[in-house]
Amino acid sequence: MSTAAVNEMEFEAAEAPPLHRRIAGFVRRNPNLSLGLLMVSVIIFVAIFAPWIAAKDPAELNVVTGRLKPPSAEYWFGSDRFGRDVFARAIFGGRISLTVGITVALLAVFIGLMVGLLSGYVRQIDAWLMRIMDGLMAIPGLLLAIGFIALLPAGIETVIIALTIPEIPRVARLVRGVVVVTREITYVEAAVAAGAGTARVIFKHIMPNTFAPLIVQATFVCASAMLSEAALSFLGAGTPPEIPSWGTMMADGRSYLSSATWIILFPGLFLAATVLSVNLIGDGLRDLLDPRFAKEV
Amino acid sequence: MTEAATSGGEPLLKVSGLKTHFPIRKGVLAHVTGHVYAVDGVSFEIERGETFGLVGESGCGKTTVGKTVLRLIEPTEGSIEFEGRDITRIPREEMRRLRQRMQIIYQDPYSSLNPRMKAADIVGEPLKVHDIASGGALRERVAALFERVGLRPEQLDNYPHQFSGGQRQRIGIARALALSPSLIVGDEPVSALDVSIQAQVINLLMDLQEDYELSYLFIAHDLAVVEHISQRIGVMYLGRIVELTDKRTLFSNPLHPYSEALLSAVPIPDPGVTREDRVILTGDVPSPIDPPKGCHFHARCPYATERCRMESPSLKEVEPGHWVSCHLHDGSAADAAEPRPETEGQMENLNP
Numbered sequence: 001m002s003t004a005a006v007n008e009m010e011f012e013a014a015e016a017p018p019l020h021r022r023i024a025g026f027v028r029r030n031p032n033l034s035l036g037l038l039m040v041s042v043i044i045f046v047a048i049f050a051p052w053i054a055a056k057d058p059a060e061l062n063v064v065t066g067r068l069k070p071p072s073a074e075y076w077f078g079s080d081r082f083g084r085d086v087f088a089r090a091i092f093g094g095r096i097s098l099t100v101g102i103t104v105a106l107l108a109v110f111i112g113l114m115v116g117l118l119s120g121y122v123r124q125i126d127a128w129l130m131r132i133m134d135g136l137m138a139i140p141g142l143l144l145a146i147g148f149i150a151l152l153p154a155g156i157e158t159v160i161i162a163l164t165i166p167e168i169p170r171v172a173r174l175v176r177g178v179v180v181v182t183r184e185i186t187y188v189e190a191a192v193a194a195g196a197g198t199a200r201v202i203f204k205h206i207m208p209n210t211f212a213p214l215i216v217q218a219t220f221v222c223a224s225a226m227l228s229e230a231a232l233s234f235l236g237a238g239t240p241p242e243i244p245s246w247g248t249m250m251a252d253g254r255s256y257l258s259s260a261t262w263i264i265l266f267p268g269l270f271l272a273a274t275v276l277s278v279n280l281i282g283d284g285l286r287d288l289l290d291p292r293f294a295k296e297v
Numbered sequence: 298m299t300e301a302a303t304s305g306g307e308p309l310l311k312v313s314g315l316k317t318h319f320p321i322r323k324g325v326l327a328h329v330t331g332h333v334y335a336v337d338g339v340s341f342e343i344e345r346g347e348t349f350g351l352v353g354e355s356g357c358g359k360t361t362v363g364k365t366v367l368r369l370i371e372p373t374e375g376s377i378e379f380e381g382r383d384i385t386r387i388p389r390e391e392m393r394r395l396r397q398r399m400q401i402i403y404q405d406p407y408s409s410l411n412p413r414m415k416a417a418d419i420v421g422e423p424l425k426v427h428d429i430a431s432g433g434a435l436r437e438r439v440a441a442l443f444e445r446v447g448l449r450p451e452q453l454d455n456y457p458h459q460f461s462g463g464q465r466q467r468i469g470i471a472r473a474l475a476l477s478p479s480l481i482v483g484d485e486p487v488s489a490l491d492v493s494i495q496a497q498v499i500n501l502l503m504d505l506q507e508d509y510e511l512s513y514l515f516i517a518h519d520l521a522v523v524e525h526i527s528q529r530i531g532v533m534y535l536g537r538i539v540e541l542t543d544k545r546t547l548f549s550n551p552l553h554p555y556s557e558a559l560l561s562a563v564p565i566p567d568p569g570v571t572r573e574d575r576v577i578l579t580g581d582v583p584s585p586i587d588p589p590k591g592c593h594f595h596a597r598c599p600y601a602t603e604r605c606r607m608e609s610p611s612l613k614e615v616e617p618g619h620w621v622s623c624h625l626h627d628g629s630a631a632d633a634a635e636p637r638p639e640t641e642g643q644m645e646n647l648n649p
Contacts, residue, residue: 127327186409189369194423194472195396208413 033284039277043270047094054088058244068260078262080252089244090266096156096245097226097274103160104225105218108167113207113214115168116175121183121202130176133169141166142228149237159238163225174217178210212289219282223275230271246271307381308342309512310366310480315339315375317358317365321586334585335361337536338375340612343480348506348513350527350544352520352559356582358536359516360404363482366514367399368392380479397427400473404485406465410457416443417453420471427476442471446501463494467501474505482514487522499526520563524548529618532556535593536585538612542619552621554598592624600625 017025027034046053062083069079077086119129136144141163148162182188183206191205232238233247234254241248246267253263317336320329336358343349351359364370366377368384376385384395400423403409410419421439424430430438440450446467457465466486473481483502487495503526505511517523523530524544531541532555540553551557558576565572580597583589589596595605604624612622 186403186405187411189364190401190403190409190469190472191411191422193367193369193396193401194426195393195476196422196426197393200426205411 030284030288032280033288036277036280036282036284039273040281043094043274043277044098046091047098050088050091050095054085054091056085056088058084058088058092059242060084060088068256068263070260071262077266078260080249080260080263081256086249086263086266089249090246090270093244093246093249093267094270094274096239096243097229097271100156100160100163100229101222101226101274101278104163104167105222107160107164108171108221108225109214109218111164112168112171113175113210115172116210117179117202117207119172120176120179121198121206126176129172133172136166137169139166141224142231145228145232146235146237149232154240156239156243159229159232162232163228167221167225171214171217171221174213175210178213179206182206182209216282216286216289219278219285223278223282226271226275226278306345309345309347309380310343310514311376311378312342312362312366313340313376313378315362315365315377316373317361317370318373331586334536334588336365336372337585337588339533339536339538340375341531341538341541343512343514345479345512346506346510347529348515348527350523350530351514351516351533352518352523352530353533354518354559354582356585357533358585359518359533360484362533363401363484363514363516367396367401367482369401394427397423397476398478399480399482400476400478401482401484402466402469402473402486405489406462406469407457407489409469410465412457415454415456416448416460416468419457419468420475423472423475429476438475439471442475445505446471446474447497463490463498466490466494466498470498470501470505474509477509478511480512480514482516484516485518486515488517488519495522502526520560532559535582535588537593537622538620539594539622540620541612546619552615552619552626553594553623554600554625555594592622 062079064083066075066079066083067081069075069083071078075085075087077090079085080089115129115133119126119133139147144166145159145162148165149158152158152161188201188205191201196204229238229245230247230250233245234251236251239245239248241252249267250264253260253267256263315336316334316338318332318334321331321333322328323330339358339362341349351362353359361370365372368377372385376383378384379395379399384392387395410416414422417436417439420442421430421435424435424438436453440453443450443453448464448467448471452460452464457468460468466489469486486502487498490498499522502513506513513526515523515526527544529541529543530547531538532547532553533539534555540547540551540556547556548560551560554576555578558578561572561574561576576599578597583593583596589606590609591607592598592601592605592610595601598605602624608624610622610624610627612620613627614620615626
């Protein structure tokens with residue numbers, strides 16, 4: 001009896017190591033996810049506290065003495081053709097990229113989830129919805145986005161809408177795939193047999209199965225939306241030029257690529273680091289949530 | 298129990314000429330290229346308080362019958378009368394409310410419970426969706442159901458994976474019982490369980506039947522289990538009932554050649570005894586997509602005649618309460634190849 005009690009205590013002690021050990025263990029098991037989370041946290045922190053971190057106002061002009069200065073103590077990342085501080089603009093630009101990326105991911109996942117649930121569960125409208133989704137997928141995303149931007153008034157909302165629409169079909173297809181498999185599991189039929197209505201069957205019994213793949217998909221949508229936003233802005237079809245975003249900054253710096261590389265280099269690096277870290281989170285979550293992809297521990 | 302089953306009054310469930318065909322769709326336009334004749338003309342009745350066993354080998358359509366009766370699968374033809382009311386075509390919402398009266402216990406205790414829900418929520422779901430109880434009252438009723446099926450109330454907040462197979466099946470039973478239905482379809486409710494657990498669950502089902510005056514449509518392929526729990530048994534072969542009678546008659550005097558073969562396959566629990574009356578069938582069950590003409594069983598029947606190949610036999614009452622679908626037993630046995638002695642005697646009785 002007493003040995004059993006002691007064993008139990010030892011067992012419990014072994015189950016709950018101190019917090020720092022647990023964090024260390026998590027990092028060792030999920031290196032990608034941990035690195036991605038760390039990087040994204042830093043980027044989000046910098047973007048939120050940009051006004052306090054940047055010494056200069058991103059819109060402050062210095063046309064007389066500060067044009068096209070290389071990186072220095074005064075201009076950490078150099079200055080652009082109007083004498084604006086590239087460092088200040090780069091960290092303020094992160095706000096646009098993150099806002100666009102996160103909003104597009106949330107919107108695309110929400111709308112795609114609804115479309116996918118309906119399509120997968122209500123057989124009568126499945127073919128119709130999926131053909132519409134196929135149609136959207138047949139047009140290159142960026143082209144479709146430019147089309148929407150041409151139709152709608154300029155602004156960040158337009159960019160978000162234009163980037164969300166091409167992402168919806170991918171999310172919808174993913175959700176539909178999960179629904180089609182899940183609806184055949186006996187507990188779904190059991191819920192119907194118990195007298196559950198369609199809404200309850202869909203939202204309570206089927207939808208939770210889509211969450212794991214959706215979270216992963218959301219990170220990829222976020223990364224791809226940030227890249228697309230930059231591409232649109234670079235092409236002059238995205239964020240209005242007066243708002244600093246990585247895309248508009250790179251478009252600005254294009255003409256000075258050989259003489260003032262820093263104008264295009266730093267926003268480019270920031271964009272690459274952000275997209276990379278979001279993708280790392282996506283990969284890490286997939287490994288964590290789907291044991292089939294998990295590596296040996 | 299048997300008295301109650303044979304007493305007068307309308308039956309609880311009356312299924313007539315039930316057909317469930319699944320279309321086979323092919324190609325881009327998903328046009329129908331054929332049908333799976335899963336259930337192809339099945340009729341039976343279940344009295345109040347009775348257990349009606351449905352046996353047959355895999356793929357004979359017995360599960361489809363059970364699910365069609367509950368309209369979890371829509372019937373193609375025929376009618377289902379439940380508590381004196383035709384429910385074959387009633388609207389979805391009305392059917393949903395009627396599910397309070399008819400429930401199902403599934404074969405697989407693993408896939409039939411949502412792994413993300415607590416046991417108490419699973420058992421309480423029928424009560425919740427029919428607005429019968431909520432909050433504390435709901436929890437109390439669920440706790441009472443737990444106790445009734447032999448689960449401990451401390452397990453209310455456990456998830457399905459924390460239970461054993463037998464316990465999970467008890468959760469399934471508690472869920473079916475929650476609304477105090479009058480009919481429970483048991484879709485092979487014990488076949489996935491260990492033999493020792495099977496007996497416990499069967500006894501639980503029989504106790505519950507007595508306490509709640511339940512009727513069971515008990516679907517199984519294990520004849521010993523069906524013999525133990527049922528009053529009457531229907532034998533199915535390829536979408537049709539070939540023989541239907543009370544269990545004593547079926548086990549002592551099976552008339553359909555398929556029932557004969559099926560019963561002779563029941564093992565005798567004594568290694569010293571070998572069965573002498575063993576009927577071994579040759580060939581496989583034909584595909585329900587393209588069932589044979591005439592009697593569905595003729596290709597494997599040792600007594601098949603020309604008539605069996607051409608003409609489909611109908612279910613006829615050869616003696617009171619004993620229905621057989623076989624040309625050997627329809628009273629005009631003149632062209633039967635080799636009527637067996639014992640059946641000949643019966644036919645004389647029927648046709649003086």
